[in-house]
Amino acid sequence: MKVDYHKIENKWQKKWEEEGTYKFDLNNSKPLLYALEMFSYPSGAALHMGHWYNFAPADTWVRYKRMNGYNVFHPMGFDAFGLPAENYAIKTGIHPQIKTYESIQVMERQLKAIGTTIDWDYELITSDPSYYKWTQWMFLELYKKGLAYKKAAPVNYCSSCNTVLANEQVINGACERCGTIVERKKLNQWFFKITDYAEELLNDLDKLDWPERTKNLQRNWIGKSEGANVTFKVKDSNHSFEVFTTRVDTLYGCTYCVLAPENDLVASLVTEEQKAAVNEYIALTSQLSEIDRTSTVKEKTGVFTGSYAVNPINGREVPIWIADYVIASYGTGAVMAVPAHDERDFAFATKFNLDIVPVVKPLKGEMNLPYVEYGVSINSDDLSDINTEEMKLKVADRLQKLGMGGLVTTYKLRDWLVSRQRYWGAPIPIVYCDECGPVAVPETDLPVLLPTDVEFKPTGKSPLATSESFMHTTCPKCGKPAIRDADTLDTFVCSSWYYLRYPDNKNNNLPFNSDLINKMLPVDKYVGGIEHACMHLLYARFFTKALRDMGYLSFDEPFSSLVHQGIILGSDGEKMSKSKGNTVAPDEYIEKYGSDVLRGYLMFGFNYIDGGPWTDDGIKAIDKFYQRIDRLMERVDDNNEDILELDKVLNLAIKHIAIDIEKFQFNTCISRIMEYVNGLSKYDLIPKKYLEDLCLILAPFAPHVSEEWWHQLGNKESIHLADYPVLDPLKLKEDKITMVVQINGKVRANITVNVDITDEDLKQAVLLIDNIKNHIQDKTIIKMIIVPKKIINIVVK
Ligand code: ANZ
Ligand code: ZN
Numbered sequence: 001m002k003v004d005y006h007k008i009e010n011k012w013q014k015k016w017e018e019e020g021t022y023k024f025d026l027n028n029s030k031p032l033l034y035a036l037e038m039f040s041y042p043s044g045a046a047l048h049m050g051h052w053y054n055f056a057p058a059d060t061w062v063r064y065k066r067m068n069g070y071n072v073f074h075p076m077g078f079d080a081f082g083l084p085a086e087n088y089a090i091k092t093g094i095h096p097q098i099k100t101y102e103s104i105q106v107m108e109r110q111l112k113a114i115g116t117t118i119d120w121d122y123e124l125i126t127s128d129p130s131y132y133k134w135t136q137w138m139f140l141e142l143y144k145k146g147l148a149y150k151k152a153a154p155v156n157y158c159s160s161c162n163t164v165l166a167n168e169q170v171i172n173g174a175c176e177r178c179g180t181i182v183e184r185k186k187l188n189q190w191f192f193k194i195t196d197y198a199e200e201l202l203n204d205l206d207k208l209d210w211p212e213r214t215k216n217l218q219r220n221w222i223g224k225s226e227g228a229n230v231t232f233k234v235k236d237s238n239h240s241f242e243v244f245t246t247r248v249d250t251l252y253g254c255t256y257c258v259l260a261p262e263n264d265l266v267a268s269l270v271t272e273e274q275k276a277a278v279n280e281y282i283a284l285t286s287q288l289s290e291i292d293r294t295s296t297v298k299e300k301t302g303v304f305t306g307s308y309a310v311n312p313i314n315g316r317e318v319p320i321w322i323a324d325y326v327i328a329s330y331g332t333g334a335v336m337a338v339p340a341h342d343e344r345d346f347a348f349a350t351k352f353n354l355d356i357v358p359v360v361k362p363l364k365g366e367m368n369l370p371y372v373e374y375g376v377s378i379n380s381d382d383l384s385d386i387n388t389e390e391m392k393l394k395v396a397d398r399l400q401k402l403g404m405g406g407l408v409t410t411y412k413l414r415d416w417l418v419s420r421q422r423y424w425g426a427p428i429p430i431v432y433c434d435e436c437g438p439v440a441v442p443e444t445d446l447p448v449l450l451p452t453d454v455e456f457k458p459t460g461k462s463p464l465a466t467s468e469s470f471m472h473t474t475c476p477k478c479g480k481p482a483i484r485d486a487d488t489l490d491t492f493v494c495s496s497w498y499y500l501r502y503p504d505n506k507n508n509n510l511p512f513n514s515d516l517i518n519k520m521l522p523v524d525k526y527v528g529g530i531e532h533a534c535m536h537l538l539y540a541r542f543f544t545k546a547l548r549d550m551g552y553l554s555f556d557e558p559f560s561s562l563v564h565q566g567i568i569l570g571s572d573g574e575k576m577s578k579s580k581g582n583t584v585a586p587d588e589y590i591e592k593y594g595s596d597v598l599r600g601y602l603m604f605g606f607n608y609i610d611g612g613p614w615t616d617d618g619i620k621a622i623d624k625f626y627q628r629i630d631r632l633m634e635r636v637d638d639n640n641e642d643i644l645e646l647d648k649v650l651n652l653a654i655k656h657i658a659i660d661i662e663k664f665q666f667n668t669c670i671s672r673i674m675e676y677v678n679g680l681s682k683y684d685l686i687p688k689k690y691l692e693d694l695c696l697i698l699a700p701f702a703p704h705v706s707e708e709w710w711h712q713l714g715n716k717e718s719i720h721l722a723d724y725p726v727l728d729p730l731k732l733k734e735d736k737i738t739m740v741v742q743i744n745g746k747v748r749a750n751i752t753v754n755v756d757i758t759d760e761d762l763k764q765a766v767l768l769i770d771n772i773k774n775h776i777q778d779k780t781i782i783k784m785i786i787v788p789k790k791i792i793n794i795v796v797k
Helices: 005-019 049-067 083-092 096-114 129-144 194-207 212-222 248-253 272-285 290-294 343-352 388-402 498-504 514-520 536-549 586-593 595-604 616-635 644-662 666-681 688-698 703-712 759-766 770-776
Strands: 032-037 071-073 148-158 163-165 183-192 225-234 240-245 256-259 303-310 317-322 334-337 405-410 430-433 437-440 472-474 481-484 525-527 567-569 611-613 736-743 746-754 781-787 791-796
Touching: 005 096, 005 595, 005 703, 032 049, 032 498, 032 514, 049 071, 049 096, 049 525, 049 567, 049 586, 049 595, 049 644, 083 096, 096 586, 096 595, 129 148, 129 437, 129 498, 129 536, 163 183, 194 212, 194 536, 212 536, 225 248, 225 334, 225 388, 240 248, 240 256, 240 334, 240 405, 248 388, 272 303, 272 317, 334 343, 388 405, 498 514, 498 536, 586 595, 586 616, 595 616, 595 666, 595 703, 616 666, 616 688, 616 703, 644 666, 644 688, 666 688, 688 703, 736 770, 746 759, 746 770, 759 781, 759 791, 770 791
Parallel strands: 032 071, 032 525, 256 317, 567 611, 736 791
Antiparallel strands: 148 163, 148 183, 225 240, 225 303, 225 405, 256 334, 303 317, 430 437, 430 481, 472 481, 736 746, 781 791
């Protein structure tokens, strides 16, 4: 008989739902554990193998924790706003609302087919007004605290998607979505002041149980840099500008300065003769992305403004240039160039024939320019012959006294640009009044509903602006006619706080009840892709800290522990993609093998955190394994005697699963279960308790079939409400030894016994051996001599 996976799965999924097997109960006295997988975007393509790989093994971990005494909260939802549904609408004319909710239905069905422990009572969908009302509320809270502000800023603009992109959405200078080369444009945009939290976001990484790689990605993204600001006066003018440098010790070697082409000062600096060249250069660079501009291999370009600046340390007059290798948004958007000690400055100075003055030399040995290492100062007047570290302090100190600069810390992290000129998102709850200026929509008027009568086709302006009924409103302050903000919020705003909403997802009066959330959070285990390292995972941390400072939360970090799953590749070892024809659809495999087998293979066939290429052979092996267990169940024996060998492999499995599953090493867990099954296979009759233990240790890994076998063995309650077998360390002791049995010094038999057998038990056991009985017959036993663990010699007469 073959295992009928489908029948078993349908039966138990229905039963679990009816009986509320996975319903969360806050009042349960067991320790609380909040486990979460990153929610997914409801795409038309439905759940792919990557989703399954995220959700199914993570669910096994949850099941394991449940059976080990935790009250696990395990919700799921959908990150439903965003570009794909809108792009789909542009292509097909089908409203994003319709498409999104259709996709959600499909994905819910698929998720249920995995047979997870998700409690669907806590579901949330970010495009529901009942959710985005609170996303808008979050925006307003940040606005009230000065953490949301509007400013004109050079932004990444994709002319194909007709929208502004966050820095993170620009990949190698191109739009993440469509590949079009991104332009720089100045627009009025909303920002969140995440930079206010740069230092804390950086420091608190140390206390997180996150992969080191991810923490480093965030560290680099935050990009803390300790240096100094130096003020340069512009010669023959009232203007001055600041530069940021990490090598203020090289100030004597500054032979020119460079401003970013976007720097506002450029217009006032440029001389008549240089105007044409400068304007042409500015137009040219606006088409390049930041990444291209700063590329180290790119040929350096730039233009002289015609003006000079005065080096505050020695009065030297240095030419002011503009060049695209200086980024407007980093530091002060201006640099002091020291060609003798900086690669880029050196290349630039060489190309444009600018002076190169060495001001640092190595402690010993020859120096090649550019010399970028530390050493001793030279050519620096009275500050010559000083070590680099000390020199930095000396120069900064002198600048400070002159009122021309001092030590500062800068971050690469930029404020988060949150407005999008797109339709399918949460409208920004701000109204513009001629009298009152920008006015926050009062909380009682939330949500600002997303209108349905809009033009999706990109027109260059925000789609919401095409809805007359939406745009025209009255000012909440003075009651006069006013205009709404036509932009929507970046979908990363929705996902920055969703984990706070789950436990209280039906609350209509608040985004969440603080007392409840402070009890439930932080999330104890968060599982998702590493691609979110510098966006979602950073934004969510920022939200948590901001809400804490507003008094809504009492914890500092949203996710205490984080795990990234690897990526499942096509069988050709390439990333799965429709165009390569190497995708595998989970539904087909469930159809063919059932959900437990697919889950089992995803755990056994891969190192969870590495992923790897898909193979059909691998999945067959899991099917065979379960078939084999199914046959073992027929050997059940109602006697419940102990079998030492089985106790040992069972306890070995229990022990190692406990260690490995916490590292999300599911494959080695399953290997241990296989070893136990090998042990069981040696017996024609298997005491029932050993088969029950098999069901129990397997239950998190194969929830449906183990439930079925568990009931076959006569159990009445769900196996998923049972306790996981507990390690008995005594059973793991080196348990058996074989001893030689002699009679009057002659070897007559061997005996295998427990290593810790008492002398009395050993003597009795020896006398039961047939061959020994035969030799002793009716002779008298004088004594029995035991050489521990080796020999037992019976002296007879
Ligand atoms: C003078 C100097 C001399 C520099 C030297 C380096 C070596 P990090 O470490 O990444 O913070 N810089 C400052 N602002 C910049 C901007 N907006 N765009 C491009 N480059 C900028 O780098 C700081 C260094 O990068 C600064 O120190 C500055 O060059 C440059 F021997 O100043 B340095
Ligand atoms: Zn007004």
